[in-house]
Amino acid sequence: MEIITTHKGSDFDALASLVAARLIYPEAKAVLPGSINANLKGFLAIHKDLFNFYSPTEIDYDDVDTLIVVDTHTWDRLDRRVLALREKQDVKIIVWDHHTKGDMETDEKNIKETGAAITILVKEIENQRKLITPIQATLFLMGLYEDTGNLTFPSTRPEDAYAAGFLLDRKADLHILSGFLKPAYGKKQKDILFEMVQKAERSAVGAFTFSLCHLDISGRVQNLAMVLEMYREIVNVDVAFGIFRDMEQDKCMVIGRSNVDEINIGLVMRSMGGGGHPGAGSALIKRANPETLKEMILELVKGNQHSSVRLHDIMSYPVVTVDQDSKVEEVAMILRNLGCTGMPVVDKEENLVGIVSRRDFKKIRKTKQMQSPIKAFMSRNLVTITNDKSAIEAARLMIKHDIGRIPVMEDNKVIGIITRSDAMLYFYDLLPD
Numbered sequence: 001m002e003i004i005t006t007h008k009g010s011d012f013d014a015l016a017s018l019v020a021a022r023l024i025y026p027e028a029k030a031v032l033p034g035s036i037n038a039n040l041k042g043f044l045a046i047h048k049d050l051f052n053f054y055s056p057t058e059i060d061y062d063d064v065d066t067l068i069v070v071d072t073h074t075w076d077r078l079d080r081r082v083l084a085l086r087e088k089q090d091v092k093i094i095v096w097d098h099h100t101k102g103d104m105e106t107d108e109k110n111i112k113e114t115g116a117a118i119t120i121l122v123k124e125i126e127n128q129r130k131l132i133t134p135i136q137a138t139l140f141l142m143g144l145y146e147d148t149g150n151l152t153f154p155s156t157r158p159e160d161a162y163a164a165g166f167l168l169d170r171k172a173d174l175h176i177l178s179g180f181l182k183p184a185y186g187k188k189q190k191d192i193l194f195e196m197v198q199k200a201e202r203s204a205v206g207a208f209t210f211s212l213c214h215l216d217i218s219g220r221v222q223n224l225a226m227v228l229e230m231y232r233e234i235v236n237v238d239v240a241f242g243i244f245r246d247m248e249q250d251k252c253m254v255i256g257r258s259n260v261d262e263i264n265i266g267l268v269m270r271s272m273g274g275g276g277h278p279g280a281g282s283a284l285i286k287r288a289n290p291e292t293l294k295e296m297i298l299e300l301v302k303g304n305q306h307s308s309v310r311l312h313d314i315m316s317y318p319v320v321t322v323d324q325d326s327k328v329e330e331v332a333m334i335l336r337n338l339g340c341t342g343m344p345v346v347d348k349e350e351n352l353v354g355i356v357s358r359r360d361f362k363k364i365r366k367t368k369q370m371q372s373p374i375k376a377f378m379s380r381n382l383v384t385i386t387n388d389k390s391a392i393e394a395a396r397l398m399i400k401h402d403i404g405r406i407p408v409m410e411d412n413k414v415i416g417i418i419t420r421s422d423a424m425l426y427f428y429d430l431l432p433d
């Protein structure tokens, strides 16, 4: 016996993929997990008779020789009763999934990084020239739209949009579809937007209008990016940021939107460990203090030419430097004793000539090289920063050059060193893991 199943807490993509897989494997029984999403229940209350689903309790797992899994390939996401097959010998496993991670071992994996799993199955149905009914097309399109946010999520691939076109051509009904899909702008989103607008403050940054709103939320709220864009329009500013702090999980979702070329949100978010493009972006920061994030965003937006916090306040000093003629062996010893991973190298006049870090020691091949002067192994590509710059600029340099420490200069002399830990402490009030 062949069975097809999908993940617990099934959503429309899971259900659609289950139904689509039945078209590809007509002999197989479709097993719907015990737990499914609320909006799926609403759909099935009306359409259940159209699909011949089995409950996990109705299957005799001893008889199963083929297990087809759609929209997941992680054992723990399957209904616990199906897990009986995990230990069973000689079960053929076939996977159709758009998640890249999973622990199910199988020879037959149909995995593609698309926005929805149904996209992969629709392609197969098209290739096999199988006929689908308008109701099936509608369900498939629901799965596709739900998982891709109506083709707007960044995970959306051209294949998803193509599949949507194919399904509309097969008479998917958009009226039915919109009735069942949870509206992106629901009560939760409405409440958040209302609270944001009440708290809204506008200010000017250079020639632009700017607004930053911090809100505590509980649990995961979808479509916050859309809420923030609505906020930006209502408050009528060029640039808007939202800091949404999930109290339970102790993490902050930072979302930004910009309507002007001069302020590049993607750049701002990358400095905070996130990403995006010039107009929109986001970053997720754990254990962050929203007040610190506020300051950080403001500094980033202002280009931070005259920040109140100078590098002087956060850098490490005094700096231990090493003479360029010191032996590699001695330098290694000093580093070990100080417990640091690198240090600046200077000449007789205390001028900075290089920097040595653990990476440089990897270049050493022979023991006798331990007696060579450190200048033979140090990096001469010096990235330095002057004391009048800000922590943000130091962090930018670290990211740009992929380095963990930058000498801080004043009058051409090293007066301190700023490390990743210093920067992290400043930005997040925490140390890197």
Ligand SMILES: [Mn+2]
Residues within 6 Å of the ligand: 013, 014, 071, 098, 115, 116, 117, 147
């Ligand atoms: Mn999915």
